[in-house]
Amino acid sequence: MIHSNMPQYSEHKKLTATEFNSLMTMAIQQSFNAIVITNACFENNGPHILFCNPAFCEMTGYSEEELIGQSPRILQGPETDLTVIQELKDCISQGLFFHNHTINYRKDKKPYDVEWNISPIKNETGKITHFVSVQRDITEKNESLKYQAMLVAAINTTPDTIVITDDQAKIKFMNHAAEELSGYTLADLKDEPITKLYPHDQKLIELQRIKNQNLENKDHVYEKHFLELVSSPLKDRNGTITHNVSIGRNINHHIEIKSQLEEWANYDSLTSIFNRRYGEHLLDTIQKDMCNEDNSCCVLLADFDCFKTINDTHGHALGDKVLQQVMHELSKNLRSKDTLIRWGGDEILIVLPSIKLDSALKMADRLRTVIESCKFPRIEEVTMSFGVVTWKRKSLKQVFYEEQTSNYILLKQMVVTVYFHTQYLKLKSICSTKIIQFIHSQKIFC
DSSP states (O other), X not given: OOOOOSOOOOOOOOOOHHHHHHHHHHHHHHOSSEEEEEESOOSTTOOOEEEEOHHHHHHHSOOHHHHTTOOGGGGOOTTSOHHHHHHHHHHHHTTOOEEEEEEEEOTTSOEEEEEEEEEEEEOTTSOEEEEEEEEEEOHHHHHHHHHHHHHHHHHHHSSSEEEEEETTSBEEEEOHHHHHHHSOOHHHHTTSBGGGTOTTOHHHHHIIIIIOOOEEEEEEEETTEEEEEEEEXXXXXXXXXXXXXXXXXXXXXXXXXXXXXXXXXXXXXXXXXXXXXXXXXXXXXXXXXXXXXXXXXXXXXXXXXXXXXXXXXXXXXXXXXXHHHHHHHHHHTSOTTOEEEEEETTEEEEEXXXXXXXXXXXXXXXXXXXXXXXOBTTBSOOOEEEEEEEEETTSSSOOOOOOTTXXXXXXXXXXXXXXXXXXXXOOOOOGGGTSOEEOSOBOOOO
């Protein structure tokens, strides 16, 4: 025989009417919700309040004695929605359940947003005798909703893209700017990984999912748009990261300005090729690289023959056109990795990386022939002279010649070879690049 340790209860007895009424009275009195009972008489400005619990008194600011016998209309004021009041009257007059909210006023005339649930009470014959109303002050709730709505409106108004993801980098929210930029709606990408929106930025995803730390990604390219992205974590009260906010700023305009400034700084306005400023920077970079790598580099120094005569005879406008056409022809006949630079006036520098001297000499000869074969209006012939400089790390021990009658200076660790055409060769000083310095011109006959 098994003996249970559970306490033994006698059979539950049904509450008597007195017990039930007492229990219901205590429940209503102690309820956190405001409860008010009115009669069903619409005469004499009715219905009238017959009962109200302490919560109703606290909500309205009136005492029980002040409320009993009064119409609930004493709580209405200037901002009370009369449309809602009419809907209330229509519902209760028909014995229907009513639910809505509007503005009521406390005893001190301060407004509050009240939510009603009003039910009719019928007797044995089905006649409505009373109305019971359960009410809640939802002012704080509505203020919170209004604040949230204001934030959402502000987020949707900003031109920056805003995307909120959970701790697994799945999209939970995106504003109008993000929708417009991507072509997706929130409905399209809800609960989808953020890679759907930023397919090129796996780094962003990894940071959000693993490290959950801030990210600044400058000049991030998304299709045809340049975005500056910043990702920040959202934490709960315990400091646990629950979401991440990614804000993207469209910087297309800044990129365009930056590109324009770079073009102005590095390109020759007349010929659209690189200018001397860029050339000096490039040569300095090559020089530094040569210190660490056993690579060779050749530089062609090209100079128009008798270009001053062209300007003096035919005018600078035609001289400019000749320069433009020659630069165009030279560009077409160079490798993609070669760099064409207008050094100044009619002087041209061509940087040839990773090339042997014999190949550079052949290229110089080919370029000379190309320019010689070009046809120019009103000009019989345009020719150019070329100097070829080969630059190779540790090619020579330190050599430095400087005499009264010397024609050039060789700097350390360089081999210099001069290739020439036409009756004379003029190679100007490029001492600032630390490659080679010709101290004066010389006449060389073929």
